[in-house]
Amino acid sequence: MHVVIMGCGRVGASLATALDRMGHTVAVIDQDGRAFRRLGSGFGGSRVVGVGFDRSVLSEAGVEHAAAFAAVSSGDNSNIISARVAKETFGVEHVVARVYDAKRAAVFERMGVPTVAVVPWTIDRFLRMLLPDGIATAWRDPSGTVAVVALPVHEGWIGTPIAVLERAVGARVAFVMRFGTGVLPDSQTVVQADDQVYVAALSGTVTEVAQAAAAPPEEND
Structure with a gap:
């Protein structure tokens, strides 16, 4: 399947590389062309320089025929806007946005955009490592x-x-x-x-x- 990833930081680059190795076609969007260096020379997908919620940029990345879209830039607003455009304008079926602010994550979930609330998830992971005999969280709502x-x-x-x-x-x-x-x-x-x-x-x-x-x-x- 074709996947569009907005943001080529460590998470975006790692996700893109993993999907590429699994045989999926991948397009990565980032405002800074230098960020694509993280993908490495073996990456077979496409690199698109631009703003992730710009429709022309998304079209260049092939969002019209994308089965999935991941917004993993460092900005909550950019992630949620681009995710909504991908879902509501282009009809991408599987859309997810990384969000640092847990309160915003709850709002975005109500809008129908699945989110990964980074801070609560990270805290849970640290607790599991620091307190192996403590209480492990099986699930947490997006607001934490x-x-x-x-x-x-x-x-x-x-x-x-x-x-x-x-x-x-x-x-x-x-x-x-x-x-x-x-x-x-x-x-x-x-x-x-x-x-x-x-x-x-x-x-x-x-x-x-x-x-x-x-x-x-x-x-x-």
């Missing part, structure tokens, strides 16, 4: 407000209704992995041995939620 995390549930919760666990930890159970299968809990679901419980919680409350789940239930629960 809500996180889905796997809870370390104390064995004392086995046999307890999910609803009781939710009230005790102050978070909603999103799903349970049971014997390798995802289970959506209902009013009849109870915690079983070896369950992996995933909850949706506000990002700032994850530590408290995890501590409550790791402790045995109180008698009045």
